[in-house]
Amino acid sequence: MIATPAARWTGRIWLLLGFAFLYLPIAALVIFSFTDSPVPNVWSGFSLRWYQRLMEDEDIRRGLFFSLKIAAATATGAVVIGTLTALVLERLPRFRGRALFAALSRAPLVMPEVLVGLSLLLMLVSMQRAFGFPERGLVTIWLGHMLVGAAYATVVIGARLRDLNPQLEEAAQDLGARPAQVFFLVTLPSIAQSLMAAWLLTFTLSLDDVVISAFLSGPGSTTLPLVIFSRARLGLDPTVNALATVVIAVVAVFVVASSYVIAVRERRLYRQQQAALRGGQ
Numbered sequence: 001m002i003a004t005p006a007a008r009w010t011g012r013i014w015l016l017l018g019f020a021f022l023y024l025p026i027a028a029l030v031i032f033s034f035t036d037s038p039v040p041n042v043w044s045g046f047s048l049r050w051y052q053r054l055m056e057d058e059d060i061r062r063g064l065f066f067s068l069k070i071a072a073a074t075a076t077g078a079v080v081i082g083t084l085t086a087l088v089l090e091r092l093p094r095f096r097g098r099a100l101f102a103a104l105s106r107a108p109l110v111m112p113e114v115l116v117g118l119s120l121l122l123m124l125v126s127m128q129r130a131f132g133f134p135e136r137g138l139v140t141i142w143l144g145h146m147l148v149g150a151a152y153a154t155v156v157i158g159a160r161l162r163d164l165n166p167q168l169e170e171a172a173q174d175l176g177a178r179p180a181q182v183f184f185l186v187t188l189p190s191i192a193q194s195l196m197a198a199w200l201l202t203f204t205l206s207l208d209d210v211v212i213s214a215f216l217s218g219p220g221s222t223t224l225p226l227v228i229f230s231r232a233r234l235g236l237d238p239t240v241n242a243l244a245t246v247v248i249a250v251v252a253v254f255v256v257a258s259s260y261v262i263a264v265r266e267r268r269l270y271r272q273q274q275a276a277l278r279g280g281q
Helices: 005-032 049-056 058-091 098-110 113-131 138-163 166-174 179-190 192-208 211-216 224-232 239-280
Strands: none
Touching: 005 239, 049 058, 049 239, 058 098, 058 138, 058 192, 058 224, 058 239, 098 138, 113 138, 113 211, 138 192, 138 211, 166 179, 179 192, 179 239, 192 224, 192 239, 211 224, 224 239
16 A cells, blocks of 8 residues: 555654654753753853752762662662563473463563552562562662562563564574573573663662652662652752753763664674575585
């Protein structure tokens, strides 16, 4: 079916409207981070005063570093657990209780975060009363974020494992490779892109989380979203705009760099596979 010019233009207009809906608020936030006005959405001249104020704001800096630490630990742990869970579901033969295991591994995706946070809070408080550990803070927030992040990582990595050609792993086994060698030399490089995608996704989810962090945080362990949320009740200033602009810039650079590295790795892997196929013929 050939699309008419009117249909093509309609599709382009809807595409532009979608991009405008997504990115115009971000662009406005970046623009108003340079305003001289103390009101976040009022322009009264160009100024860098809010970036200077951002560098002097101890609460925001402490919350940012704390959130980055938790997000990095959460993403790493979630990718490890998600990889193991996906391998069990996609590579092991069917076993009794597989359906229940699959449902439980994906349950945090559909459960409200309020219930997840409340249930974790009750469990951890009971553990603290019984064993004296863990105290509410970095460890409890990390456990809560990793619970949700592992479910997302399992879905992302499992989808890549389902699309992976099993003949590559079988060929490595036929050539004498042990299971560990097959995983580290064949499977892991083949799913590297999904591992990076899962890491970035869970990192972002952890960095952005408010509900679970609010339930599991303790004195001296306030994440950046909680700092911003608490200030929103009293009225925000363009310091938050400046902070968001810095985060957007860092994330954009990181995403572009990681996309380039992944693309180069995928091309190298494809050339190696093609060379191996030609050698086998």
